[in-house]
Structure formats: structure tokens, C-alpha cells
Amino acid sequence: xxxxxxxxxxxxxxVRGLGTxxxxxxxSVPAVRDFSLSVREGEIVGxxxxxxxxxxxxxxxxxxxLKPPAEVTSDGIFLDGRDLREVSAKEMRRIRGGRLxxxxxxxxxxxxxAWTIGNQFRRVLSLHCPHLHRRDYDAEILRLLxxxxxxxRGKLNSYPFEFSQGQLQRIxxxxxxxxxxxxxxxxxxxTTSLDVTIEAQVLELLRDLREERGLAMVLVTHDLSxxxxxxxKVVVMYAGRxxxxxxVHDLFERPQHxxxxxxxxxxxxxxxxxxxxxxxxxxVPRLDEEVPxxxxxxxxxxxxxxxxxxxxxxxxxxxxxxRRSACHKANHATSLEETDxxxx
Numbered sequence: 184x185x186x187x188x189x190x191x192x193x194x195x196x197x198v199r200g201l202g203t204x205x206x207x208x209x210x211s212v213p214a215v216r217d218f219s220l221s222v223r224e225g226e227i228v229g230x231x232x233x234x235x236x237x238x239x240x241x242x243x244x245x246x247x248x249l250k251p252p253a254e255v256t257s258d259g260i261f262l263d264g265r266d267l268r269e270v271s272a273k274e275m276r277r278i279r280g281g282r283l284x285x286x287x288x289x290x291x292x293x294x295x296x297a298w299t300i301g302n303q304f305r306r307v308l309s310l311h312c313p314h315l316h317r318r319d320y321d322a323e324i325l326r327l328l329x330x331x332x333x334x335x336r337g338k339l340n341s342y343p344f345e346f347s348q349g350q351l352q353r354i355x356x357x358x359x360x361x362x363x364x365x366x367x368x369x370x371x372x373x374t375t376s377l378d379v380t381i382e383a384q385v386l387e388l389l390r391d392l393r394e395e396r397g398l399a400m401v402l403v404t405h406d407l408s409x410x411x412x413x414x415x416k417v418v419v420m421y422a423g424r425x426x427x428x429x430x431v432h433d434l435f436e437r438p439q440h441x442x443x444x445x446x447x448x449x450x451x452x453x454x455x456x457x458x459x460x461x462x463x464x465x466x467v468p469r470l471d472e473e474v475p476x477x478x479x480x481x482x483x484x485x486x487x488x489x490x491x492x493x494x495x496x497x498x499x500x501x502x503x504x505x506r507r508s509a510c511h512k513a514n515h516a517t518s519l520e521e522t523d524x525x526x527x
Contacts, residue, residue: 195222196262214470219425227415233405238420280359282366291348356385365398419440441485464482
């Protein structure tokens with residue numbers, strides 16, 4: 184099932200030329216290079232790629248969570264047209280969790296084990312819901328928990344370990360969406376540790392919140408079936424770079440970058456025909472590994488030769504709908520063709 188594109192207004196979140204470097208063995212190595220993103224109101228953008236592609240680093244960089252020795256640079260991170268690079272640290276603390284919030288992939292380690300759920304929730308309300316009187320906090324917490332399918336009556340004095348992982352994920356979503364001013368929700372693999380039934384419930388909850396509040400979302404996931412079900416647009420990352428941007432239907436029907444095509448080939452067919460499943464050879468290059476040409480060239484089934492090994496491809500528009508690809512073959516307006524042996 185593919186989500187039909189919504190009627191969008193102007194972009195809510197715009198990231199331009201983001202770069203992030205980490206300290207590694209006495210050197211500074213790039214984890215994200217020249218990343219750009221645009222998300223409009225009510226739009227869900229999927230951010231996909233293998234582990235080590237830089238997806239989680241992108242979200243933390245946008246939120247301003249990375250501190251020295253990590254180094255974050257950009258040409259602009261705009262929330263409702265305002266450049267977050269220009270706000271003070273004090274104001275950024277109010278924006279983070281107020282207008283721009285994040286759901287992490289590990290709900291157990293996202294809560295302080297020494298504080299009750301009620302205490303942690305009340306702290307969030309004191310920061311991001313100044314219109315509420317303290318005597319109304321618990322009623323608001325119960326309302327928010329009920330919205331995510333949890334009956335909080337008698338549970339506000341419970342500690343995180345007294346809840347299941349699925350319950351904690353729902354509570355984390357309730358905390359992230361506590362502010363009435365929330366505009367963008369960043370979700371870092373919010374279902375990665377959940378069983379299939381709970382995963383479906385959490386995804387349905389996120390979809391409902393988008394529809395009810397018009398939230399813009401950036402959804403990081405490894406699961407391309409989740410992308411097909413949830414997202415309007417997809418940004419594919421490899422080795423810290425964006426390699427393809429497309430509307431979700433176009434990405435699945437006409438993938439332009441070999442990496443995207445090979446990811447799609449790795450999805451098992453149902454019913455299974457007995458053939459060996461496709462497995463992409465090699466691995467994502469290390470952060471400190473200098474690659475002169477295309478970083479995907481050693482694993483690419485559509486390798487063209489010296490141009491791929493020596494010249495870094497540029498992310499360019501390749502269609503009238505804003506579709507972009509960083510591939511020499513796609514950039515020369517040559518369609519990738521599927522054969523019985525794979526991509527050529």
C-alpha cells in the first residue's frame with residue numbers, strides 16, 4: 184500500500200548543505216556530507232540506507248544534539264523560515280521538544296530509570312506547555328497517554344522498567360507530541376525493536392497524528408515496506424551522502440540510482456520461488472576511508488568503469504518533478520535496465 188500524496192503547503196523544515204564530522208583516532212572524519220532536505224506540512228519523508236549511512240547523525244545534527252568534538256556545519260537549517268543557527272542556546276532548548284521533537288529507536292534507554300514516568304512527563308510540560316497550570320499537569324498527561332492507547336490511571340508513579348517496550352515507545356511518542364506548538368517530528372527507527380503487531384499499531388498512531396495535527400515528519404527506517412506504506416517522499420543515503428530523492432511511488436516503480444535498485448532487489452518475494460535471495464556484496468566504506476570516485480562503485484552492479492572510480496557523481500535533478508540522483512549513468516539520462524542477471 185502506498186500513501187497518496189497530501190495537499191501540502193510551504194515547507195516547514197529545510198536543511199541545506201549539512202555536514203557533520205566526528206573525532207576518530209585523533210582525526211576529524213566526515214559522517215555526513217552536503218546533506219539537504221525539504222519537508223512540507225503534513226508530509227512524511229522517509230530517510231533510508233544501510234547502517235553507517237549517517238541517517239541518525241542527520242537527525243541529531245538538525246536538533247543540535249551533537250556537541251564538540253563533533254562538528255556540525257550547514258548553509259542553513261530553517262524551521263518555518265527561521266534559521267536555527269541564529270537562535271541562542273536557551274531558545275534552542277525550547278524549540279527542541281517544543282516545535283521540533285524526536286522519537287528515538289531505543290525507548291528503554293530514552294527514559295531516566297530513576298524517575299517515574301509522571302515526573303519525567305511533568306518536566307516536559309513545564310518546559311513546553313507554559314499555558315498549563317501545575318495542578319492540570321496530571322490530567323494533561325492522562326489525556327496524552329490515552330491518545331497513544333495507554334490508560335495512565337494509577338501508572339504515573341510507575342518507573343520505566345514497569346512498562347513493556349511497546350508501551351514505552353508509545354509513551355515516548357506522547358512525550359514528543361506534548362507541545363501544542365509541535366511542527367516537525369523526527370522519528371529514528373521508531374519500530375525497530377518491536378514485534379510486528381505492535382509495529383503496525385505504532386505506525387498507525389504516527390499516521391493518525393500526522394492527519395490530526397498536520398505534522399511534518401522525517402522517518403528513518405531500514406524497512407522499505409514501511410517506506411511504501413508511510414512516506415510521501417524518500418531520501419536515500421549512502422556513506423553519508425544523499426544518492427537519490429524521489430516521490431515514493433516513483434522510487435519503487437522507477438529507481439534511478441543503482442544503490443536504490445539493489446536495495447529493492449534484496450526484498451524477498453512472496454510467495455518465495457525458491458531462488459537464492461539477492462545479497463548486496465561488500466560493505467559501506469569506513470568514515471576515515473577516502474574514496475576518489477563514487478563511494479558505491481565497488482558494490483555497484485551498473486559500474487561504468489574509470490568514471491565511477493575516479494569522478495565523484497553530483498546529485499542532480501533528472502526529471503521535472505524534482506527527482507534527483509547522484510549517479511553518472513542517471514545523470515547522463517540513460518535509464519538503468521533490468522536484465523535476468525541484474526542491473527546493467
